[in-house]
Amino acid sequence: MFSEDPDKVSSMTTTSPQGRTELLRPDGSPVRVLVVDDELSITELLSMALRYEGWQIRSAGDGTGALQTARDFRPDAVVLDMMLPDMDGLTVLGRLRRDLPDVPVLFLTAKDAVEDRIAGLTAGGDDYVTKPFSLEEVVARLRGLIRRSGAADRRSDSVLVVGDLMLDEDSHEVSRGGDNIHLTATEFELLRFLMRNPRRVLSKAQILDRVWSYDFGGQANVVELYISYLRRKIDAGREPMIHTRRGAGYLIKPAAS
Template sequence: MKDRTASAPQLQRLDGSPVRVLVVDDEANLTELLGMALRYEGWEVRLAATGMEAVRVAREFDPDAVVLDMMLPDFDGLEVLRRMRADNPLVPVLFLTAKDAVEDRVSGLTAGGDDYVTKPFSLEEVVARVRALMRRTTVSMSAADSVLVVGDLTLDEDSHEVTRGGEEIHLTATEFELLRYLMRNPKRVLSKAQILDRVWNYDFGGQANVVELYISYLRKKIDAGREPMIHTMRGAGYVLKPAL
């Protein structure tokens, strides 16, 4: 497989970690080959052989894209799609269909699938299709993109400028790092332990008050006099999302 690093920028999750792809097919040799090709891109990959396993892994793994065979031993790809979308309405899905199964392709796209490839296919084609799907979502972005945007809140990672509704907001270095982590994970609940690990670089251990203190600082600067964007999820952590 040829090197694509020079022609295609590395895709990452908004928090800087590798993108995640779930491959679902009951042909073990095929899933292993697809997994190898996708890992070659630097992505994290999980494999599943049945519909039930796919739904369970998707809930645990939180994939950024799914490669999904239409025909599985327990139930079909349309049912897998329906159950996955109940948990994650935005996850893009690439269907794998039989060469002559026109009805499968139409059904898959009608049900909400984003694209399809027919068997037999080249590994390069599947990788290219998955890459294209993720580029059309807000889950992943190019590492070169330095401006984070959530609702009317923007943060420039290079200049350290922060604005909300066009109004400049001045933050300390720690407040900036905390906000950057929240904005790289919009609409995701982040625990105090996760925040301590990413922002302060030490393990959770009686330091929850530090997170609470800096969240309160941020709220005074980001949310004061405006619709709140930073929300406390009792017993779970904090989440940043666009104001209603």
């Protein structure tokens, strides 16, 4: 039970109860993320999703609270809404950087926000997503930021592999058995979600909640539709990797199994 499994002792990653691989900090402690947004529904949504990644989350509802929390929480990354009640996002950023010069920031901006205030945001390696966002998108961007900032180990694995299926999160390239496959943005996100949870059944509700943005009000059968698209591109003519669990959901697993 407590055998000296060298992989377990020295590795910088661990496998979550859900079977996914987590990012960890070099000292083995969980990654810390500070979430700042004035809408409680947003901070709660994000906190839940990010905790599920195995990260340690704190949240704040305004700039003042954010700066305070940042000081003693010392997060490895910050999710920062640009529109806060008490101060401008850029002001928060500036002060944040005084205490934590290297912390990467993921900005949240309204879709229709004037473009000019986004200028320069990604200059320092930071990134942003527009509201309404999908959780997979936020998680993926955060993982990218954290990986690149060097706050976590497991640096170079921007590639997900399941069987002979390969997905590169940097180049957005997907291939199966060496053949390149072109996916649309939504197809890509769906496949990424499946591949981050191999051999696990994901319900349509879960998929909808993670891959589509939180304000999606459409028909529930988009998931079926997109699964069908993916199959056409990925399983076409080959041993299928995407499987239906009737009444439960879908799962992906290596073909030979």
